[in-house]
Amino acid sequence: MIDSPDFCPPEWTDGLPGVAPTRARVNMMLGSYSARREEAVAALPPSMGLATIENVAANSVIAGCSPSDFPAVLAAVRAVAQPRFLLDQVVTTVHGLWPMVFLSGKDPAWARDGDSLSGSYGTNARIARALSLVLRNIAGGSPHSFDASTMGRPGKLTFGVAENLTMSPWKPWHVRAGLDPESSVVATYAADSTLCIADMGHNDPQLLASTIADCIAIPGTYNSFFRKDFWLLMSPTHAWVFADDGWSVSDIAQAIADRAKQAYGKLRTRGLFGFIDQHQAPSWLRPEPIDSVEISVVDSPQRLQIAVVGGPTGGYTTAVFGSGITTIERIESDQAT
Amino acid sequence: MLNVTAGWGKLILDSVGSALPEDDVLIERISRPQIGDHRPQEWVDHLVEDRVSAVVVTAGDCATCTSRALRECILAEDSGIAATAIIPIALNEITNATLTAWGRPDLQIATFDTPLFALKKEDFPEVMKPITERVLQILTSQ
Numbered sequence A: 001m002i003d004s005p006d007f008c009p010p011e012w013t014d015g016l017p018g019v020a021p022t023r024a025r026v027n028m029m030l031g032s033y034s035a036r037r038e039e040a041v042a043a044l045p046p047s048m049g050l051a052t053i054e055n056v057a058a059n060s061v062i063a064g065c066s067p068s069d070f071p072a073v074l075a076a077v078r079a080v081a082q083p084r085f086l087l088d089q090v091v092t093t094v095h096g097l098w099p100m101v102f103l104s105g106k107d108p109a110w111a112r113d114g115d116s117l118s119g120s121y122g123t124n125a126r127i128a129r130a131l132s133l134v135l136r137n138i139a140g141g142s143p144h145s146f147d148a149s150t151m152g153r154p155g156k157l158t159f160g161v162a163e164n165l166t167m168s169p170w171k172p173w174h175v176r177a178g179l180d181p182e183s184s185v186v187a188t189y190a191a192d193s194t195l196c197i198a199d200m201g202h203n204d205p206q207l208l209a210s211t212i213a214d215c216i217a218i219p220g221t222y223n224s225f226f227r228k229d230f231w232l233l234m235s236p237t238h239a240w241v242f243a244d245d246g247w248s249v250s251d252i253a254q255a256i257a258d259r260a261k262q263a264y265g266k267l268r269t270r271g272l273f274g275f276i277d278q279h280q281a282p283s284w285l286r287p288e289p290i291d292s293v294e295i296s297v298v299d300s301p302q303r304l305q306i307a308v309v310g311g312p313t314g315g316y317t318t319a320v321f322g323s324g325i326t327t328i329e330r331i332e333s334d335q336a337t
Numbered sequence B: 001m002l003n004v005t006a007g008w009g010k011l012i013l014d015s016v017g018s019a020l021p022e023d024d025v026l027i028e029r030i031s032r033p034q035i036g037d038h039r040p041q042e043w044v045d046h047l048v049e050d051r052v053s054a055v056v057v058t059a060g061d062c063a064t065c066t067s068r069a070l071r072e073c074i075l076a077e078d079s080g081i082a083a084t085a086i087i088p089i090a091l092n093e094i095t096n097a098t099l100t101a102w103g104r105p106d107l108q109i110a111t112f113d114t115p116l117f118a119l120k121k122e123d124f125p126e127v128m129k130p131i132t133e134r135v136l137q138i139l140t141s142q
Helices: A024-036 A053-062 A067-081 A087-092 A121-139 A207-215 A220-228 A236-242 A249-259 A270-277 B011-020 B040-049 B063-078 B090-100 B121-141
Strands: A040-044 A049-051 A099-103 A160-162 A184-199 A230-234 A262-263 A294-295 A304-308 A316-322 A325-329 B001-002 B029-031 B054-058 B082-088 B108-111
Touching: A024 A053, A024 B082, A040 A067, A049 A053, A053 A067, A053 A121, A067 A099, A067 A184, A067 B108, A087 B063, A099 A304, A099 B054, A121 A160, A184 A207, A184 A270, A207 A230, A207 A236, A207 A249, A207 A270, A207 A316, A220 A270, A220 A316, A230 A236, A230 A262, A230 B108, A236 A316, A249 A294, A249 A304, A262 B082, A294 A304, A304 B001, A304 B108, B040 B063, B054 B121, B063 B082, B082 B090, B090 B108, B108 B121
Parallel strands: A099 A160, A230 A304, B001 B029, B001 B054, B054 B082, B082 B108
Antiparallel strands: A040 A049, A099 A184, A184 A316, A184 A325, A230 A316, A262 A294
16 A cells, blocks of 8 residues: 555554544544534444544545535444344354445435445445444454454445436335435445346346345245345336236245245255254244245245445346344434534 | 354364263353344343353354353353363464453463364364363363
């Protein structure tokens, strides 16, 4: 790494260069939050390090955020700090789990068009990177501390995505989740790898639902064992294949959940099922099903989080595998005042 | 009391348990979930209620389980129960981070440096022999 006072020490970053969080830059990031700089945001497991508005701002500087990104970073920190996110598990596991940051709302700065999962337009990637750095520097999430991940995964650097509202046939994700249409939110999900599911040329919602279901019903994933949330980031083309035929989001989720099945006899001889003893089994395995029963990797249709992402061309759905419950925090644009 | 969790934990504790002196030790083996909602104090309260005198925990190569089991060790000690953990040295960093974060960097644990994947089932008793001695040494010195 280039030795320059503009870059921070390498041990404060994720391996890529980080902006040095000088007092002036942190003050610029804080803006109208300055008076509240010492305010606690959350104690973050597993180290129980205290995230304050000021040290979250410092990590946002390192990540290259602009001050307009900062309220979303604060909301992301609050979202992963919710107990049901199980942050200590996400950080300590040998698995490659790490938060996906999903942005839903009207912020004009968020990248919503083509290549949006790649971070090409900056904003989403910066917000998610800032959260990652908070976890490394405050929660103990570095391989020199609590992060025991066997391999990690590229998304641990940054995995931020914003919903494409203008090309979506449906209400915004956060409105479907029960939040105020005027609000903007950050949702966080303990994600692992993504799978790009291609389906083009059929324009048939039944076939498309089956394609997606077949692709996610994979033994050997955390989803097939724990059956927690599952994210499907759908391109506008796929979304409109369903919408043009009158399918609602609930219809899609039900159809995919109904079809994403494997025989229990096959599941139990694969993947994490090797871990089971009588006391370790998830609740859905008590009592243990018989081998011939078909089990969906989706516990219920409500577990499927479906949102429209990306540009207008190409029929793709990105399945985001992972383990855990999606947590949501409102971005309080007026919280600094 | 031996507390089995995941991974190779069962094999490790089978080996350690069979090497403990039968006449002097009443061993109870307990498996319970480590993944999901973690309530270490509740767990330790049960141990106190059951008048347990010593706890040995291991979680094989599960890192989350190891970190959580170490917290239980610390709480058990705080409650007056002698406690230690058997940890593969590959999890040294998360072990140190956990013990430091919870205020007990001095907690004595038994480590072994053979990668678990390199061990066959029949290797465990031999590999765990010095570990058992170390465990006994730690527990009887508390």
